[in-house]
Amino acid sequence: MRAPGEQLRAWARVNLGALERNLRAIRAAMPAHLRYIGVVKANAYGHGLAPVVTRLMRSEADAFAVANLDEASRLREVGEGWPILVLSALLPEEIPEACRLGVLPVLSSPEEVRAFAAEAARQGITLPVHLKIDTGMGRLGIWYSRFPEMLREMERAPALRLAGVCTHFSSADSDPAFTRLQRERFLGCLRPLPVPMTSLLLHADNSAGVESFPDGGPFNAVRIGLLQFGVRPRPGGLLQPRDIEPVLSFHSRIGLVKELPAGTPISYGQTYRLRKDSRIAVLTAGYADGLPTSLSNRGEVLVRGRRCAVIGRVTMDQTIIDVSALSPSPETGETATFIGWEGTERLTVSDFARASGQVEWEVFCSLSARTKRVYHTDTAV
Ligand SMILES: Cc1ncc(COP(=O)(O)O)c(C=O)c1O
Incomplete structure (x- = not known):
């Protein structure tokens, strides 16, 4: 059906009301203290960055995650002051701009820690960063058994502030046993943290992950992309089909x-x-x-x-x-x-x-x- 004015050849209708209700339904299904990081990379999964982010900002989102600095600066134009995680690895030449924008880089290696620390010191700022642990995704993050190396590097980096630690699940929609193993590896890494866990954002769950979100435990944030757009990658679990609407x-x-x-x-x-x-x-x-x-x-x-x-x-x-x-x-x-x-x-x-x-x-x-x-x-x- 076409609404008045839709004299178009190809178009996508995006229901921002459904988007908002999905966000609220996800939040309602999760423990109340949880922070909601709306994943809006790739033009908000093709739905359009500015309208989606504007709506999520007015709803109950706490922070956003994007893939690169271009997306981060477009998000900044929509609303000042929101925490923005940049999920992808940043290139060496992007580090000065990342520091200037004040985004939260997600760091995967001692080399990245050193490079960001040097640039933050040069700019005279203290940059909050998240550290990523590879618990079995085989993509970004430091391999979990080597995480202490990252912590040692952070101790030598006064221009950086540890603001969060995260990992990413490879198969939360299909392999609960492997997801449990990833969670255990992650939790094992948190024991020697130099600061109280409650002062950090600890996050692992994507849309499929939230369906197996554990009771208790230190996790206090989720990174939600697909589910807020009305698609359940893992039927069953916390949310009922009627809770989530296509957008x-x-x-x-x-x-x-x-x-x-x-x-x-x-x-x-x-x-x-x-x-x-x-x-x-x-x-x-x-x-x-x-x-x-x-x-x-x-x-x-x-x-x-x-x-x-x-x-x-x-x-x-x-x-x-x-x-x-x-x-x-x-x-x-x-x-x-x-x-x-x-x-x-x-x-x-x-x-x-x-x-x-x-x-x-x-x-x-x-x-x-x-x-x-x-x-x-x-x-x-
Ligand atoms: C690191 C990371 N976290 C979270 C997400 C969100 O995943 P989903 O869209 O399945 O919720 C993605 C998406 O690709 C991601 O790369």
């Missing part, structure tokens, strides 16, 4: 409808051939809008609340679907929905991801700049 829907239009005879090949490479005389519709969105070519001959689209198959290869600006089953025929200009509700039918981002061979995070991040984001609060999607 984004994705639509395009029918640009052309036509009849073609049986045997006609469809789109580049002739990967599909009509089995019978058919009616096809050409949609006004393609891979330049965020529909990956892996949806070719696999995806589904809702038109008038009915599922229609993507046929042939998805092309840059157009995608072809079979609308033979729709009667009367749909017309040029009608809406086609890739993600969202139409009447009583719904295609979820997980349906889309299964068909395209992506993960849900990737589907959101692949929505291109050409796909306009349309913001609303609780009008029909």
